[in-house]
Amino acid sequence: MSQHENHAFEHRDDEAKKLGMWLFIFTELLLFGGLFLVYSIFRSQYPDSFHEGSLELSVTIGAINTIILLVSSASVAVALTAIQKNNTKLSMQMLLLTVFLAAAFLVNKYFEWGAKFHHGLYPGSELMQLLDRGHHLYFSLYFFMTGLHALHIIIGMILLLISYFKVKAGKVKMDDFMHLENAALYWHLVDLIWIFLFPLMYLIS
Amino acid sequence: MSEHTHHITPYKTLGIILVVLFFFTFLTIEITSIHLGALTVTVALLIAGVKGFLVLSYFMHLKHESLLLKILVAMVFVLFALIVLITFIDYAFR
Numbered sequence: 001m002s003q004h005e006n007h008a009f010e011h012r013d014d015e016a017k018k019l020g021m022w023l024f025i026f027t028e029l030l031l032f033g034g035l036f037l038v039y040s041i042f043r044s045q046y047p048d049s050f051h052e053g054s055l056e057l058s059v060t061i062g063a064i065n066t067i068i069l070l071v072s073s074a075s076v077a078v079a080l081t082a083i084q085k086n087n088t089k090l091s092m093q094m095l096l097l098t099v100f101l102a103a104a105f106l107v108n109k110y111f112e113w114g115a116k117f118h119h120g121l122y123p124g125s126e127l128m129q130l131l132d133r134g135h136h137l138y139f140s141l142y143f144f145m146t147g148l149h150a151l152h153i154i155i156g157m158i159l160l161l162i163s164y165f166k167v168k169a170g171k172v173k174m175d176d177f178m179h180l181e182n183a184a185l186y187w188h189l190v191d192l193i194w195i196f197l198f199p200l201m202y203l204i205s
Numbered sequence: 206m207s208e209h210t211h212h213i214t215p216y217k218t219l220g221i222i223l224v225v226l227f228f229f230t231f232l233t234i235e236i237t238s239i240h241l242g243a244l245t246v247t248v249a250l251l252i253a254g255v256k257g258f259l260v261l262s263y264f265m266h267l268k269h270e271s272l273l274l275k276i277l278v279a280m281v282f283v284l285f286a287l288i289v290l291i292t293f294i295d296y297a298f299r
Contacts, residue, residue, distance in 0.1 A: 018274075022278070026277070026278075030284075033288070040289060041293070070227065070230065071223065073260065077219045077263075078219055081216060081219065195256045196257065199237065203237040204245055204249050
C-alpha cells in the first residue's frame with residue numbers, strides 16, 4: 001500500500017523527457033541536413049560525375065536495406081504499442097526483431113562496402129586519388145554519409161537492447177515507458193534519414 | 206494520470222502505414238528508372254518527403270502530439286529549406 005502511494009507521488013515528467021529527445025533529434029536532422037546540403041551543391045556542380053557514381057551502387061541492395069529499415073521502424077512502433085497495452089511479451093519480441101533487422105542492415109552494408117573496398121575504392125585509397133574531382137566528391141560523400149548513418153544504426157541497436165532489458169526487468173512498463181518511446185524515436189530518425197539517403201545516393205541518375 | 210498525453214497507435218494503423226511505405230519505395234524505384242530528366246530529382250524528393258511525413262506523423266506519433274512540438278518540427282524543416290535556398294542563391298550569383 002505504502003509502495004503504491006510512493007509510486008503515485010514519484011516525480012516524473014514524461015512530456016519533458018519527450019521534448020528533450022525531440023530537441024536532440026533536431027540537432028541530428030541538422031547534422032545530416034548539412035551533409036545533404038554539401039551533396040546538393042556538389043551534385044549541381046558535377047551532375048555527370050554524380051550520375052556515373054550512382055550507377056556504381058547496387059539498387060537491389062539499397063532497396064533491400066530500405067525494406068529492412070521500414071519493417072524495423074514498424075516493428076519498434078509495434079513494440080511501443082504493445083507495452084502501452086501491457087503486452088510485455090510481444091513488446092520484447094518486437095524489440096528483438098528490430099535489433100535483428102538492424103544487424104541484417106549492417107551485414108548488407110558490410111558486403112556492399114566490402115565489394116567497393118575489394119575494387120580499391122575506399123576513402124584515401126590510390127584509386128580515389130586518381131578519380132576526377134566530381135567522382136572523388138561523390139564517393140567521399142557516399143562513404144561519409146552512409147558511414148555516419150551506419151554509426152547511428154549501431155547506436156540505435158544499443159539503445160533498443162537497453163530498452164529490451166529494461167522491459168524484461170519490469171523497469172519499462174505499461175505506465176512508465178518513456179525510455180522505450182525515446183529509443184523508438186531515435187530508431188525512426190535513423191529510418192527517416194535513410195528514406196532520403198536511398199533515393200539521393202542510389203536512384204537519382 | 207497522463208492518459209491525455211499518450212495516444213496509443215493501433216497495430217492496424219502501423220500495418221497500413223508500413224504497406225503504404227512499401228508502395229512508395231516501389232514507386233520511387235520504378236519512376237527513377239524512367240528518364241524524366243530534371244523531373245526525376247523532383248519526383249524522388251517529393252516521394253521521399255511523403256514517406257518522411259508518414260514516418261513522422263504515425264511512427265513518431267507527431268499526429269497526436271502537442272501543437273508546440275508540431276510547430277517546432279516544422280520549423281526545423283523550414284530552417285533547413287532556408288539554409289539550402291540561401292546557399293544556392295550564393296552559388297548562383299558568384
